[in-house]
Amino acid sequence: MGSRTEWSLQLQLSGRVQGVGFRPAIHRRALEMGLGGWVANDSAGVVVELQGSKSQLQHFLSQLLGTPPSPSRIDFVRQRWRRVPVGDRSFRIVPSQSSDVSSALVTPDQALCGACMAELLDPTNRRYGYPFISCAQCGPRYTLLRDVPFERNNTSFSAFPLCSECTNEYENPQDRRFHAQTISCPACGPKLRWNDTWISNEIGLQAAADLLQAGGIVALQGIGGFQLLADPKNSQTLSTLRSRKGRPEKPLALLSSASDLDQICRPSQPENDLWHSAVAPIVLMLRRSEARLDSLVAGTSPWLGVMRPASALQLLLVDRFGSPLVCTSANRSGEPIAIDARADPDLLNSLADGVLSHSLSIVNRIDDSVMRWAAAAPLVLRLGRGLAPLSLSTAEAAQSGGVQLAVGAQVKGAFALKIQQHLLLSPELGDLSSRSGTEHLEETAATWMKLHGARPDWIVCDGHGGYRSSAYAKQLSLSLPARRLEVQHHYAHLLAVMAEHELGGPQLGLVWDGSGLGDDNTLWGGEALKLDAGGYTRIASLRPFPLPGGERALREPRRVALGLLTEAYGFCWRSRVPLSSVQSWISSFATSDLALLEESLVSGLNRPECSSVGRLFDAFAALLGVQQICSFEAQAAVALEGLATQALETGGSATAYSLPLVWSASQGIWLLDWAPLLEGVMNDLRRCIGIGAVSLAIHQTLADAVVNLAKKQRVKQLLLAGGCFQNKLLLELCVVALDQAGVRALWCQQLPCNDASLPVGQLRAVPHI
Numbered sequence: 198m199g200s201r202t203e204w205s206l207q208l209q210l211s212g213r214v215q216g217v218g219f220r221p222a223i224h225r226r227a228l229e230m231g232l233g234g235w236v237a238n239d240s241a242g243v244v245v246e247l248q249g250s251k252s253q254l255q256h257f258l259s260q261l262l263g264t265p266p267s268p269s270r271i272d273f274v275r276q277r278w279r280r281v282p283v284g285d286r287s288f289r290i291v292p293s294q295s296s297d298v299s300s301a302l303v304t305p306d307q308a309l310c311g312a313c314m315a316e317l318l319d320p321t322n323r324r325y326g327y328p329f330i331s332c333a334q335c336g337p338r339y340t341l342l343r344d345v346p347f348e349r350n351n352t353s354f355s356a357f358p359l360c361s362e363c364t365n366e367y368e369n370p371q372d373r374r375f376h377a378q379t380i381s382c383p384a385c386g387p388k389l390r391w392n393d394t395w396i397s398n399e400i401g402l403q404a405a406a407d408l409l410q411a412g413g414i415v416a417l418q419g420i421g422g423f424q425l426l427a428d429p430k431n432s433q434t435l436s437t438l439r440s441r442k443g444r445p446e447k448p449l450a451l452l453s454s455a456s457d458l459d460q461i462c463r464p465s466q467p468e469n470d471l472w473h474s475a476v477a478p479i480v481l482m483l484r485r486s487e488a489r490l491d492s493l494v495a496g497t498s499p500w501l502g503v504m505r506p507a508s509a510l511q512l513l514l515v516d517r518f519g520s521p522l523v524c525t526s527a528n529r530s531g532e533p534i535a536i537d538a539r540a541d542p543d544l545l546n547s548l549a550d551g552v553l554s555h556s557l558s559i560v561n562r563i564d565d566s567v568m569r570w571a572a573a574a575p576l577v578l579r580l581g582r583g584l585a586p587l588s589l590s591t592a593e594a595a596q597s598g599g600v601q602l603a604v605g606a607q608v609k610g611a612f613a614l615k616i617q618q619h620l621l622l623s624p625e626l627g628d629l630s631s632r633s634g635t636e637h638l639e640e641t642a643a644t645w646m647k648l649h650g651a652r653p654d655w656i657v658c659d660g661h662g663g664y665r666s667s668a669y670a671k672q673l674s675l676s677l678p679a680r681r682l683e684v685q686h687h688y689a690h691l692l693a694v695m696a697e698h699e700l701g702g703p704q705l706g707l708v709w710d711g712s713g714l715g716d717d718n719t720l721w722g723g724e725a726l727k728l729d730a731g732g733y734t735r736i737a738s739l740r741p742f743p744l745p746g747g748e749r750a751l752r753e754p755r756r757v758a759l760g761l762l763t764e765a766y767g768f769c770w771r772s773r774v775p776l777s778s779v780q781s782w783i784s785s786f787a788t789s790d791l792a793l794l795e796e797s798l799v800s801g802l803n804r805p806e807c808s809s810v811g812r813l814f815d816a817f818a819a820l821l822g823v824q825q826i827c828s829f830e831a832q833a834a835v836a837l838e839g840l841a842t843q844a845l846e847t848g849g850s851a852t853a854y855s856l857p858l859v860w861s862a863s864q865g866i867w868l869l870d871w872a873p874l875l876e877g878v879m880n881d882l883r884r885c886i887g888i889g890a891v892s893l894a895i896h897q898t899l900a901d902a903v904v905n906l907a908k909k910q911r912v913k914q915l916l917l918a919g920g921c922f923q924n925k926l927l928l929e930l931c932v933v934a935l936d937q938a939g940v941r942a943l944w945c946q947q948l949p950c951n952d953a954s955l956p957v958g959q960l961r962a963v964p965h966i
Contacts, residue, residue, distance in 0.1 A: 201282060201283055202280050202281065202282055202283060203248060203249060203250060203251075203280075203281060203282075203283050203284075204248070204249065204250065204251045204254055204278060204279070204280060204281070205234075205246065205247065205248050205278070205279050205280070205281040206245075206246075206247045206248075206254040206257075206258065206276065206277070206278055207244065207245070207246050207247075207276070207277040207279075208243075208244065208245040208247070208258070208261075208274060208275070208276060208277075209239075209241060209242070209243075209244050209274070209275040210242050210243045210244070210245065210271055210273070210274055211241050211242035211271075211272055211273045211300065211301070211302070211617075211618070211619075212242060212269065212270045212271045212272035212273065212302060212588075212590065213268070213269055213270040213272075213302050213304055213588070214242045214243040214269050214270075214271065214302075215238050215242065215243065215301055215302065215303075215304060215345070215346055215347040216303075216304035216338040216347040216378070217266070217268055217269045217304055217307075217333075217334070218266065218269075218332075218333030218334050218376075218377070219243055219266055219269045220236045220237070220238065220243065220290050220376055221290070221333055221370070221375045221376045221377075222266030222269075223236045223243075223245055223261075223266070224236060224288055224289075224290055224370055224375070224376075225370065226257065226260070226261070227247060227257070227288040228288055228370070230249070230253055230256070230257055231249065231253070231286055232247050232248060232249040232253060232254070232257060232286065232288060233247070233248040233249065233284050233285055233286045233287055233288055234246040234247040234248045234288055235288065235289050235290070235291045236288075236289075236290055236291070237290065237291045237292065237293055237294055238293040238294070238301070238346035238347060238348065239293060239294040239295065239296075239301070239346060240294065240295050240296040240298065240299040240300065240301055240345065240346065241299070241300050241301055242300075242301050242302070244294065248281060248284050249286075254278075258276075262274065267334075268307070268334070268475060272588075272590035272618070272619070273590065273618055290376055293346040293348050294346075295344075295345070295346055296650075297650045298649070298650035298651070299345045299346075299648065299649050299650055300616045300617045300618075300619065300649065301345045301346055301347075302586070302588050302619065302621070303338070303339050303342055303345065303347070303586050303648070304338040304339065304347065305338060305339055305476075305582070305583050305584055305585055305586065305587075306336070306337045306338050306339055306340055306420050306421065306507070306563075306582050306583055307334065307335040307336060307338060307475045307583070308335060308474075308475050308476065308477035308505070308506075308507040308508075308583060309330070309331070309335055309336075309477075309506065309507065309508060309509055309512065310332065310334045310335035310475070312332065312334070312373065313330045313331060313332055313335055313336075313509070314509075314512070316330060317330050317509050317512070317513075323362070323382060323383070324382055324383070326398060326399070326513065327382060327383050327386070327398070327509065328387075328389065328398055328402075328508070328509050328510035328513055328555070329381055329386045329387050329508075329509065329510070329555075329557065330509045331377070331379045331380070331381075331509075332373055332374050332377050332379075332380070333373065333374060333375065333376065333377040333378075334373075335475065336377075336379040337379060337420050337508075337557075338379075339561055339563065339585070339586060340420050340421045340559050340560060340561050340562070340563060340582070341353040341354060341379075341557065341558070341559065341560050341561075342560060342561065342648075343560055344648065345648060345649075347378060348378060349378040349379075352378065352379070352560075353557055353558040353559070353560055354378065354379055354381065354557065356556070356557075356558070357381055357385055357386055357387060357557075358385065359380065359381070359385055360382065360384040360385035362382065362384070363380050363381060363382050363384075363385055366380060367380055383398070386557075387555045387556045387557035388555060388556050389401035389402075389553065389554075389555050390538070390552075390553075390554045390555060390556070391404045391405070391551065391552070391553055392551060392552055398513075401553055402513055402514055402517050402553075403517065404551065404553075405417070405426075405514055405517075405551060405553045406514060406517040406518050408550060408551045409426060409427065409428055409518050409522065410428070410518070412428065412431050412433065412434045413427075413434070413549075413550035413551060414426070414427045414434060414437065414438055414441075414548070414549045414550050414551075415427075415549055415550070415551050415552070415553060416527050416535075416538075416545045416548060416549035416551070416552045416553070416554075417510070417511070417514065417553050418510075418538065418553065418554040418555055418559070419507075419508065419510075419511065419565075420507055420508050420559075420563075420582055421534070421536075421559065421561070421562055421563035421564065421565070421581070421582045422526065422527065422528075422534035422535060422536045422559060422562045422563065422564065423526075423527035423534065423535045423536065423538070423541075423545060423552075423554075424452075424524050424525065424526060424527055425438060425442070425523075425524070425525050425526070425527050425548055425549060426452070426514070426522045426523065426524055427522065427523040428522070428523070429449075429451060429490045429491060429494045429521060429522065429523045430489060430490060430491055431491065432491045432492075432493055435449070435491055435493035435494065435523065436493060438523070438525075439493065441529075441547065441548050442525070442528070442529055442530055442548065443529050443530040443531075444525075444530050444828075444829075445828050446496065446828045446829065446832065447828065447829040447832070448494065448495035448496065448498055448500075448501075448502060449493075449494050449495065449502075449523045449524075449525050450479045450502040450503065450504060450523070450524050450525060450565070450567075451490075451494070451501060451502065451503045451504070451521045451522065451523060451524060452503075452504055452505075452506060452511060452515055452521060452522045452523075452524035453503050453504070453505065453515070453521035453522075454505070454506070454512075454515055454516065454521075455473070455505065457520060457521050458472065458503060458505075460485070460488065461484060461485055461488040461490065461501060461503065461521060462482040462483060462484055462485060462488070462501055462503055463482065463483045463484070463485055464480070464482045465482075465570060467570045467573075468480055468482050468569075468570045471568060471570060471575060472503070472504075472505055473505065474583075475583065476566055476568075476583030476584055477504060477505050477506075477507040477583055478504060478565065478566035478567060478568040478581075478583060478584070479502040479503065479504040479565050479566065479567045479568070479579075480502070480503060480504070480568055480569065480570075481500045481501070481502050481567070481568070481569035481578070481925075482500060482501060482503060482569075483499055483500060483842075483846075484498075484499060484500060484501040488501070494523060497839070498835070498836075498839050499839050499842050499843050499846070500569075500839070502567060503521070504524065504565060507565075507582065507583070510555070514553075526564055526565075527544075527545060527548055527549070528544075528548075529544075529548075531627065531628045531630065531631050531634060532627070532631060532633045532634065533562060533626070533627060533633055533634065533637040534562050534563075534564055536559040536562045537558075537559070538552055538554035561641070561644070562637075563581050563582045563585060563624045564579065564581040564582065564624065564625070564627075565579075565581050565582050565583075566579055566580060566581040566582055566583050566584045566585075567579035567581070569925055571925040571928050571929060572925075572928050572929045572932040572933075572942075572944075574946045575946055576923065576925070576928070576946065576950065577945070577946070577947070577948065577949045577950070578923055578949065578951070579625050579949065579953070580611070580622065580624055580625050580948070580949050580953055581624050581625060582624075584624075585622065585623060585624035585625075586621050586622065586623060586624070587621070587622040587947065587948070588619045588620065588621050588622075589619065589620045589622075589696055589697065589947070589957065590618055590619055591618060591619070591620060591696065591699070599653075599654035599655070600614070600615060600616060600651045600652060600653045600654055600655075601614070601615040601653055601654065601655040601656075601657060601960050601963050602614055602615075602642065602646070602651075602653040602655070602656050602657070602673075602679075603615075603656075603657035603658070603955075603956035603957070603959035603960045604638065604642070604656070604657070604658050604666040604667075604669055604670050604956065604959075605658075605659070605666050605952065605953070605955045605956045605959070606659045606661070606664055606666060606686065606713070606952045606955050607628070607629050607630065607659075607661070607664040607665065607666060607952075608628055608629075608630075608711075608830060608952060609625050609627075609628075609949070609951055609952040609953040610625065610626035610627055610628065610629040610634060610635075610637070610638045610666065610953075611623050611624070611625050611626055611952075611953040611954075611955070611956050612626075612638065612641070612642050612645075612666075612956050613956030613957050613959070613960050614642075614645055614646070614649065614651060614653075615960050615963075616649050616651055620696065620957055620960055621645070622948065622953075622954070622956060622957055623641060623642075623645065623956075625949070625953040626638050626641060629664070629665045629666055630665070634665075635665045635666075635669065638665075638666065638669065639669055652677065653673075653677065653679050654679055654680060655679060655680050655681075655682060655963050656670045656673050656674040656677075656679050656680070656681045656682070657670070657681075657682045657683075657684060657956075657959040657960060657962065657963060658670035658671075658681070658682075658683055658684070658959070659683065659684065659686055659689070659713070659714070659955065659959075660683040660684060660685050660686060660714055661686065661713070661714040667683070682959075682962065682963060684958070684959045684962040685713075685714075685715070685716060685733070686713025686714060686715075686721070686955070687708040687710075687713055687715075687721055687722075687724045687726060687918075687919070688726060688728070688732070688733045688958070688962065689955045689958035689959045689961075689962065690706075690708045690710070690918035690919055690954070690955065690958055691704070691706035691708060691726055691728055691733070691916050691918050691958065692728070692957075692958035692959070692961035692962055693918065693945060693948055693954040693955065693957045693958035693961070694706065694916045694917070694918050694943060694944060694945055694948075694958075695728070695916070695958075695961060696948075696957050696958065696960075696961050697945055697946070697947055697948050697957075698943050700943075702729075703727065703728065703729045704727075704728045704729075704914070704916055705725065705726075705727050705728075705736075705907075705910055705912045705914070705915055705916065706725070706726055706728060706915065706916030706917070706918060707724070707725050707903060707906070707915060707916065707917055707918070707919075708721075708722075708723075708724045708725075708726065708918045708919040709722065709723055709724075709809075709810035709811070709917075709918075709919045709920075709921035709922065710722045710809065710810070710811055710918075710919030710920040710921055710951075710952070711751070711809060711811035711812065711830070711831070711920055712751070712807055712809045712811065712812065715735075715808075716735070719741065719805065719806040719807065719808065720744070720805055720806065720807035720808070720809060721738065721807075721808050721809070722739070722807060722808060722809025722810055722811050722812065722919070723738055723739025723808045723809055723810040723813070723869065724737070724738050724739075724808070725737035725738070725867075725906055725910075735866055736866055736867060736910070737858065737866055737867035737868070737869065737906055738808045738864075738866055738867075738868060738869070739808040739809065739810055739813065739868070739869045739871065740808070740868045740869060740870045740871055740872070741764075741806040741807060741808045742760050742761050742764040742765075742806070742807065742808075742812075742871075743760040743763070743764060743798060743804040743805070743806055743807075744756065744757060744760055744804060744805050744806075744807050744812065745759050745760050745763075745794040745795075745797055745798055745803075745804055746794060746797065746803060746804075747803045747804070747805055750812075751812075752826065752827050753825065753826050753827070754815035754816060754818050754819035754824050754825060754826070754827065754833045755782055755785050755786065755819045755825040755826065756794065757812050757813075757815040757816040757819065758782060758815075758816040758817075758819035758820050759791070759794055759795070759798075760798065760804070760816070761813070761816040761871070761875065762774060762875075763795070763798050765871075765872050765875050765876075768795065768798075768799065773879070774879060775879060775882050775883040778879075778882035778883060778885070779820050779822070779882065780822075781822035781825070782819050782820055782822060782825065785819075785825040785826070810899070810919075810921050811831070811834060811920065811921055813871060814833060814834035814837055814895075814921070815827075815833045815834065817837060817878060817892075817895055818833035818834065818836055818837050819833070820878065820882075821837070821840075821878075821882075821888040821891060821892065822888070823836045823837060823840065823888065823892075824836050831920065831923075834921070834924065835924075837892045837895070837896075838892075838896070838924045838925070838926050838927070840888055840889045840892040840893075841889065841892040841893040841895070841896050841926055842925075842926055843889055844887070844889035844890050844892065844893040845893055845926070847889075849889065849890050849893050851893055851894070851896070851897040851930065852893075852894050852897065853894055853897040853898040853900075853901050854873065854874045854876075854877030854878065854894055854895070854898045855873035855874060855877065855898070856869055856870065856871060856873065856874045856898050856899065856901065856902040856905075857869075857870050857873060857905075858870075858902070858905055858906060858909055867906070867909070869902055869906075874895070874898055877894070877898075878891055878894075878895065881894070896924075896926050896927050896930055897930060899927060899930075899931075900927065900930035900931045900933075900934050901934065903915070903917075903931045903934065903935065904931075904934045904935055904937075904938050904940070907935060907938065907940045908938060908940075912940060913939065913940055913941060914940065914941045914942075914943065915935060915940055915941070915942055915943070916942075916943050916944070917931065917932075917942055917943070917944040917950075918944065918945065918950060918954075919950065919951070920950065920951040920952065922944055922950045923950055923951060928944070
């Protein structure tokens, strides 16, 4: 009987196995090893049926799990072995198997690969100069997907039937486009449109380049939405762009070729590797002082955010223009990015002087990812194209209460979905304060739930009832119905770090951010929490201080500075402050306004208490004359980091002030008392110490305080979370100092460390059933 039977091995694989050329790679490996069978996408990932000798199959399995095809990721494997009659040795890719419920992961969009780029620039290749070139290893994925499994008929490429040449490539196992779902060519693929006219690729690209050279603004249909392009050396054009977008000061990103990158930035090797990766994010790098850019690109910031062309269309246009371009989302400030030239003509025409679009529909809008390299690891500032959807595998998630949806907070909208053994995090969806922002969250969450056939048993949100995401969670939990859970903001931050690093057991974590509602209804943001199976305990905090005028203080650092001074010195603060050294701060107020704010502090009206390190940065930025009023989030803190970084770059030493940890018997927690820090800053201003050196000393003081806290608690590991740790300098100072003290620091590196990671932490808080 042994000579008439052999072994069959069926594998059910889940993870990032669709849209990455996984099936063609399996096909090649099976043929090389003389195995028979088939492979298919299904609603859980990929299923493989292999037939051969047991030793052959064991060798195949060992190779597959040891070196999975790049860039796939196998998270879970289910095996089924059985004896079968001897069969032939043919191996094929068979049609996908689908169901109403899908746990298959959606692959992020992949930037143009080197092989496609070589073909694009090769005059002898039939795809020479073709704006939509891609292969099994690269191209749009999430942005064009309507349904799973990932097959052409489930994407917007379904509108483009393959020509005979593309069909031959698609069906040829020896071709690198074998079963590439986004395959197309000039004969059968999408077409370009300039304004309202369908045109050839050559004419469209030249028209856009000519308009850019003439000082115009072009709206280009990118991978996840329209982008506004402009000449970064043209001050008048940039002024117009900022006015149209309603973005007066926030730095603008650049789109650059590899050859131009070194002319405008000083990338380290890790930054360069990140920039060239398949994610192709906007990477924050130190700028060259000699870079020929108008000041309206990024003001006095020492950094520039630069991305490489992620698509052939972007590459061809940058090449045609001949130098870097400003590249920013085509939207008005606070609104979602535009994705359809025909649906949004008024918006695009109000933002741009010309529109270069095409006939490949964008199904799922997404902004570009933003990253930086900090503390020897990538740091995600915005989770977007190339990174999202982000998936974390977790066996723990499979044991807890069914399908779950978490909807995050407010300023950096995002949601997460738990299905079976994965936590799926959406791209950052922007500010939910506007109606359009809220609708974007609700529509995208509904799309994901439909995509996966998911009906949540739990809806999780922030404990702040005033957030629009919390209102959405309440409404959705009633309409489904589903259980609803509120999770404290800073607790969720630390749970996100634990989820990424797969941590359990008791942990101590530090959360420094702008603000989040605390258990005592004050605004927290400088917290140390001890986490265990029972939840969390607040063990330390920044000493609280008032915010004159409440919410307005979040946009006006000058108000925060007044609250800090009044809390430290009382209403005779003028006798304790070197007024000539803070003249720009005092003069930023009208005399009557300053008097009214002081009256509110005396009366206790509209002066909420906060313990936020983010607001502490604001206060010092105002007192140093750096930023009095902000037009974008964290503007003051970023400016302080820039000054401190420049001071360090020019040989400044990181001396420190004092930020002692004192016990508060009334609150039953330790407090980081900022009063000595404030006094040290005031003394240095009297001595006319440069504000760069002062800013550097503030950063070092905060890092020293982190180490002091870790030593006081006698821990060997400390979690760091919250938006303040987007500050590269602060993070690196903390990590180095903790390491020298024998304490291991852990922070988010796959997930954003800001509020966009909160949904993942919120899911971790759902009780096991």
